[in-house]
Amino acid sequence: MIRFITVSKHYLGHQALKDISVDIENGEFVFLIGPSGAGKTTILRLIIRDILPSSGSILLDDIEVHRIPHKKVHHLRRRVGMIFQDFKILQDRTVFENVAIVLEILGRKPKDIEKEVKDALSLVDMVDKMHKFPAQLSAGELQRTSLARAIVMGPKVILADEPTGNLDSENAWKVLSILQEVNKLGTTIIMATHNMDFIKESNYRVISMKDGSIINDEKPKTKK
Amino acid sequence: MRSLKTAWKHIRRSPYQAIVSMLTLFITLLLTGIFSLATVSSIFVLQYFESKPQLTVFFTDKAGEQEVNVLKKTLDQTGKVASMKYVSKEEALVLYREQNKNDPLLLEMVTADILPASLEVTALRPEFLAELEPLIKRSEGVEEVVFQRDIVENLLRWTRGIRIILGGLVGLLVVDTILVIMVVTSMKIALKKEEIEIFRLVGASRWYIRSPFIIEGVTYGVMSAILAWLVITGIVLWYRESIAAFFQSIPIFQIVLGNPMDTPFIASSFGFLGVLSCVGFILGSLGSFFAVNRFLR
Structure with missing residues (x-):
């Protein structure tokens, strides 16, 4: 469970978040929507402790995220996968190597790495491209590589910061579909997006933000 | 193993930066080595006169x-x-x-x-x-x-002078070397900023990010130490007989410099290599450690 308790964040006089309190249950799929500057990315960055809150508490299960010492932040990030609008893929490594990084960091054996990376690439339909370099891939393929990197370590939570922002409609839906598959396996997904079609076409919780505040928190409609 | 491979890749991909780092370290270690030998010799000479x-x-x-x-x-x-x-x-x-x-x-x-x-x-x-x-x-x-006050006092004055001048020079060179390694490492970090950022986001520990850079610094340090040792040993071997003749009344010089194939010369020579390598190791690792730490802060 992710819990924000009256969290505020200031950036040099600008208040990015204002006393946010919200709970996200394990296994939930949550859309974060709102105009640019609403505070969506700030929420995601706070969860992976890329930044610290100005006030308030953030809990991931029983861990007080904001209290984790700087030297131990990597333990948290090994439990949380992250994907970005700009993919953040290493240009001098192949698809396979980009995904394998995460497992190398965890100190897995080469044999296990090969199997697990192939499994993750298979989930995002990228096995046939695993020896290609990023320059040889389309935007959709780059984002799917990034997605494979996020899921390969089996995270409890995946944070997606406008992952479809640079993709065409077909690829955007493909990415969402993969995230839905991963969510079905029990992973919590928090996705910041501007794509209103996703919200209309799916039945997930939607947290709307504006000027650093939550203006609406719409739970999924129960199926009849 | 991964750190070693990455460090070697860093060195191979930026040979000029590697040469600058190694040359600076080499000069520092060469002078440090010469200074250490001069200091140790002066201690032996002083001890000899003091024992009389x-x-x-x-x-x-x-x-x-x-x-x-x-x-x-x-x-x-x-x-x-x-x-x-x-x-x-x-x-x-x-x-x-x-x-x-x-x-x-x-x-x-x-x-x-x-x-x-x-x-x-x-x-x-x-x-x-x-x-x-x-x-x-x-x-x-x-x-x-x-x-023998005059002899001893002159000796003391000279050795103090030599220690102050060479010590100061070596001190400056040590600072200069650490700064050069810091600058070179910082340049490499700047080139790899995005890569490091990705590593951090996917859960790499600070040591995982830091180790290739530190190993690179250590490699420069140890390789420069070996080079400096080779040069100093060459000089000592070349002037061995002259040095032994100059200090003919002091037994320790006769024992060590008597025969380069004998244990005393080989043992002190490799001991000296060990000391120089340690200094190189410390300088190389410190420079890169400070640079990476500054970035990871």
């Missing part, structure tokens, strides 16, 4: 056992004397004969009566000699005081 009787008190013919004992007691009470040895007229004659055994003419005319009795005094520290001198001169039965 630094001060010889010659007594008048009238002086008897009582005067000698009074002086001995007075010197002992100062707490600044390491040892004292009384040499009687008869013992002085034996020594004289031994020193001039190849010159019969010098031996013919000399008897024990001509030679004065003496007291050989060694101070705990060379600096005490100046304090002991007036005390001895004031004592009954003392005819003359001869001592």
Whole structure:
């Protein structure tokens, strides 16, 4: 469970978040929507402790995220996968190597790495491209590589910061579909997006933000 | 293994930066090595002179056992004397004969009566000699005081001077070297900023990110140390005989420099390599550690 308790964040006089309190249950799929500057990315960055809150508490299960010492932040990030609008893929490594990084960091054996990376690439339909370099891939393929990197370590939570922002409609839906598959396996997904079609076409919780505040928190409609 | 591979990739991909780092480290270690050898040699030279009787008190013919004992007691009470040895007229004659055994003419005319009795005094520290001198001169039965103060003082002055100048120079070079390695590492970090950022986001520990850069710095340090050691050993071997001849009266130089194939030379040479490598290791790792730490902060 992710819990924000009256969290505020200031950036040099600008208040990015204002006393946010919200709970996200394990296994939930949550859309974060709102105009640019609403505070969506700030929420995601706070969860992976890329930044610290100005006030308030953030809990991931029983861990007080904001209290984790700087030297131990990597333990948290090994439990949380992250994907970005700009993919953040290493240009001098192949698809396979980009995904394998995460497992190398965890100190897995080469044999296990090969199997697990192939499994993750298979989930995002990228096995046939695993020896290609990023320059040889389309935007959709780059984002799917990034997605494979996020899921390969089996995270409890995946944070997606406008992952479809640079993709065409077909690829955007493909990415969402993969995230839905991963969510079905029990992973919590928090996705910041501007794509209103996703919200209309799916039945997930939607947290709307504006000027650093939550203006609406719409739970999924129960199926009849 | 991964850190080693990555470090080697960093070195291979930026050979000019690697050369600059290694040259700077090499010069620092070369001068540090020469400075260390000069310091150690000066310590041995000083120890040699300090082990010799630094001060010889010659007594008048009238002086008897009582005067000698009074002086001995007075010197002992100062707490600044390491040892004292009384040499009687008869013992002085034996020594004289031994020193001039190849010159019969010098031996013919000399008897024990001509030679004065003496007291050989060694101070705990060379600096005490100046304090002991007036005390001895004031004592009954003392005819003359001869001592090696000038040699020891000159030696002390020179070694102090050398230590200050070379120490200062080495200190500056150490700072310069750490800064050069920091700048080179920072440039590499700047080139790999995005990669490091991705590593951090996917859960790499600080050590995982830091280790290739530190191993790279250590590689520069150890390789430069080996180069500096080769150059210094070459110089020592080239001038071995001249150095041994210059310090012919000091046994340690004869033992170490006697034969380069013997254990003393090989042991001290590899010991020296070990010390230089440690210094190189510390300098290389410190420079890169500071640079990466600054970025990871």
